[in-house]
Amino acid sequence: MQELNQTQISQRLDQLTELSVQLGSSHDTDTLLERILIVAKSMTNADGGTLYRPSEDKRYLDFTILINDTLKTHQGGINGEPISAPGVPLFDENGEKNLASVAAYAAHFGLSVNIEDVYKADVFNFSGMVKFDQLRHYHSQSFLTVPMSDHEGELVGVLQLINAKDSDTGAIRAFSQTDQRFIEALAAQAAVALTHQRLIAQLEELLESLVNLINIGIDEKSPYTGRHCQFVPELTMLLAEAVHSTETGPMADFRMSEQDRKELWLAGLLHDCGKITTPVHVVDKATKLETIFDRIAVIDTRFEVLLRDAEIDALRRKLAGGDHAAIDAELAQLQATLREERDFIRDANVGGEGMKTEDQERVRRIGQRRWVGVDGAEQDFFSDDELTNLTIKFGTLTDTERKIINNHISMSIRMLEALPWPKHLKNVPEYAGGHHERMDGKGYPRGLTKEQMSIQARVMAIADIFEALTAKDRPYKKGKMLSESLRILGNFSLNGHIDPDLFDIFIRSKIYLVFAQKNMDEKQIDDIDESKIPGYTP
Template structure:
């Protein structure tokens, strides 16, 4: 970039020379017609002076255009909104050699201009952005009676959407500068020249106001009015600033929208099952804390590791989405509290089978054994398998709950129980179906290998 000014100068020189030649020719033609008898050396001196001043003006304008290009590139590359706002004011002040500058951001909801940045070299003021917080109240765009506030110069600029160039605010008519006078009285400052420029977005809506104060002569340092030929340049700068600010707002809005969408998905996953409620939120917070702790590390394995702001955002989003597949996971898997649970807990089916077997055994005994009667009463029949059936159902109840480890002997016992049958309407049925055996033999938790694969998908 250092060589760029020389190249620009080289490209600009032919145009300047052509312009100078035309000016010189015009002066010679005019002098020849209107200044006959004037000594030639006077005419030549006049022509040289005009040519020199026009050349200086042209080159100055060219330099201004080049500065605008550099400012535009700088503004478009800035990613931090606080630094962007500060840079807008700083570059505008540098461009016009202004002593102070204020940037207002329009709040459409409250119909007011909020102070965003305040800078003043003479007073050593640097407020807003990354500097000291601004506690000044916003500038209302409307009065309490809903009438437009045209007394305040910044509010008028925002409402009218036109630049305002004032040579001396103390002599200006049509605006209330009492607040400026009070500020000067309390600080010993003297506000004089002021240039107020609206910032327009891509839809030509005013989104803010740039106010520059006390332009200084670059040679003498005296406060002078803002030159009219610089107003257009400053408006161009303000346009670039508005575009950069709008772009950053749009990007931030999209980021916030995506972040809200991702958090909504995470919240929906947490709400889907009472057994995993809060899991996504906890993982996201813990992951972010770990990443920040890595950034703070100054010694050890992670001393050389540092995550950028973009990388931290990616880590945070990944943490929020780590369980996104559970959106399509069936609820009976998400909520599977026992090994035999599907839509309902199938341990109840096994209970019914056991009960059927017990009743069947009792019926067979009643059929095959004679009844003994005592004093007209039937003697009670002993339940030879009652304790065995109860032990079976107690065992199945216990292992159905799942846990951290199922012993091998329990798995073997389940497989032995699978060989027990019960009869119904003359048909033999297994006490445990094959898929029930598979579920009851899960060694850790309640999910089978196939179900866990679905959960982790």
């Protein structure tokens, strides 16, 4: 058996040290695994090696990387061909531990197995290996199999090396005890690194699951908002990728790493998380009189009372000897007026882009009517709250309700800033919290200007507005046509609302069309003449 000299031992220690540094800095599991196997082969001068990982159900050892120099085979990892070999069963058909396979044995008992010549060993079943040798005209001889376990003793992999070679003659030799100790040390280091990566992956999965949990809660509370929380990150990433690919203009230097992308995606998913605290009747207020129900039905009932009272009054006047024809004419005129006013109030209850001043005044005049309630007392036709709601100029929200809605972004920021974000996700609160800010500083909640905002937050602001304009499922409005949405967005780029440079990329890269064709109703997608879009020069 070949003995190592001081130089060789020193070289192996250097390899272990170098690998330790690489294990600590690598963030890609496939790269990490391939490096582990290559260093193990080099350290022992092995002809081949295999690295197994336990399957998700813990019933198999899956081939992860397989390398053999003589056979010029490299499967798995980052540079290899796809794995063709089936996994090694850890249990037999009766559920008993598979102890016939050396890899399975090492996995079950956490013990290294060092075999000098597999053709002389009778403890394990090497029939599959023998067939492999015959088929490939290869001769397997020495095996070193070392399990890799984490700090809790859970198996994270098995490292198997084959055919150690004499460094001077090239002859196949047994793996020495020194080889075994070095590979066990390497396996221990590798297990720590793999466990570290697995824990990081599990934490990231947990974070993403919590984000999805929040969005499920928002979706259950308001399916309209839930849809918005899914489409805004999608649109944000479309635009961000277009900016990333831009090579000229003010945005030419903007680039994103994979971590940057993950950070922005999470911010997009969480941008409206504060709406989980917003009352449903405000978030989904479809009409001006809606609370937990649409109070227009109550107003309709009052008109029915007025219509009934008018008819009763007419009958009484007839019984008192009045002119029937004149009374009927007056009644018909009054009932027609009441029905017209009822229809007008129904229309006024539907939010719009801007209620005319004369229509607001007409609502107030109608409100001056008196009616007799169920308690027999005469009272104003509209309550103060009903009058305030029916005269809303834009949309369906009162000033108080709009403040409640606007507060969702402050709540989102508070919620997100309360979390201990890791370094690579530290910008999530800023990205998510800036989508209602304006370039001219007139936005909310912080009144930031363009210079005070990141490009990512400015990207999300455009995505949020465009999705809201085109959304076809909001209870308080219809989805706008694509051309009208772009006209509004273009005017926003001119009046200091959104970033004109990002808007230019949004149009020039056809992001609007990609999103529209995938997510908008085809009836909303009309022909676009980009030369007529405000703020854009083709």
